[in-house]
Amino acid sequence: MPLRPGQRDIGEVEGKPFLIKRNGKYGIKVRLCAGMLNSNQLEALKEITENYGIKELHLTVRQEVLIPKIKEEYLEDALKKLETVGLKGGSAGGRVRNIVACAGGRYKNCVHDTVGIAKQLDEKYGEMELPGAIKIGISGCGYPCNRPQFEDIGLIGRAKPIVDEEKCDGCGFCVELCLMKAVKLDEDKKPVINREKCKMCGRCIQNCPKFAISPEIKGFTVTLGGKGTWPAFKGDTLAEMVKDEHIVPLIGKIIDYFKKNAQPGEGRLRPLVKRIGIEKLKEELIIE
Ligand code: SF4
Numbered sequence: 001m002p003l004r005p006g007q008r009d010i011g012e013v014e015g016k017p018f019l020i021k022r023n024g025k026y027g028i029k030v031r032l033c034a035g036m037l038n039s040n041q042l043e044a045l046k047e048i049t050e051n052y053g054i055k056e057l058h059l060t061v062r063q064e065v066l067i068p069k070i071k072e073e074y075l076e077d078a079l080k081k082l083e084t085v086g087l088k089g090g091s092a093g094g095r096v097r098n099i100v101a102c103a104g105g106r107y108k109n110c111v112h113d114t115v116g117i118a119k120q121l122d123e124k125y126g127e128m129e130l131p132g133a134i135k136i137g138i139s140g141c142g143y144p145c146n147r148p149q150f151e152d153i154g155l156i157g158r159a160k161p162i163v164d165e166e167k168c169d170g171c172g173f174c175v176e177l178c179l180m181k182a183v184k185l186d187e188d189k190k191p192v193i194n195r196e197k198c199k200m201c202g203r204c205i206q207n208c209p210k211f212a213i214s215p216e217i218k219g220f221t222v223t224l225g226g227k228g229t230w231p232a233f234k235g236d237t238l239a240e241m242v243k244d245e246h247i248v249p250l251i252g253k254i255i256d257y258f259k260k261n262a263q264p265g266e267g268r269l270r271p272l273v274k275r276i277g278i279e280k281l282k283e284e285l286i287i288e
């Protein structure tokens, strides 16, 4: 449709919701599962914005990259260049959006391979078309810096520490690093963990210099129906201590359930969770 005088040329491109059109130029939203990209991909993004854009990239809050202001005549070349390094536009519209994860046990204090789980989920469900958007966020510990509880599906890692007194030399490092002040040394210089205070973050497990602390049990708290809008809503807890190997099938069940049961206008999980109720969903979705 021709523009009225003074009207701004803004909108979505049919079939490609990851392109954001503004005044004749295009922003490309690029999926980066768990915010990971390799050096070739980084180089390609640099070339695209230098050759076709404005020498700027925006890292979005959900770990995508937005390449702004590509002229129409360069758009196809920019998309092809992305493809050559295994990148794609996406994470927009009614589908499984870019999967967000903290660095988890790869580089940090927690015991979960959050990036590995994000990649498994992305391989199986990434960009799957749905009646609405499903956003998934994964945090490896109970200090959820990437706010998974405000995603449609949130995963928060937990690990219950247990001390092997044979290996422990009583250095007291676990007392120092526990942010919850849940660890004390007894008169024999052996750590005692206060279970009321312990948030099962796993820092003591990952950092004991003598490898004297290990996870007695570990898994994820799974929340459903969070929403990072205004106002923001925390999801309801669907399950506790879901084992790593059960995460992919459980998320599959949730996605299937949403596909089959979402009613018109339920563009996110939250309305469905509120309509059906978390207790009923526990009965229908939990895999033991
Ligand atoms: S950090 Fe490890 S070795 Fe040191 S007191 Fe704690 S459990 Fe024992």
Ligand code: SF4
Binding pocket: 159, 161, 177, 178, 179, 180, 181, 182, 183, 193, 197, 198, 199, 200, 201, 202, 203, 204, 205
């Ligand atoms: S797992 Fe528990 S005891 Fe260990 S650092 Fe975290 S809160 Fe403290």
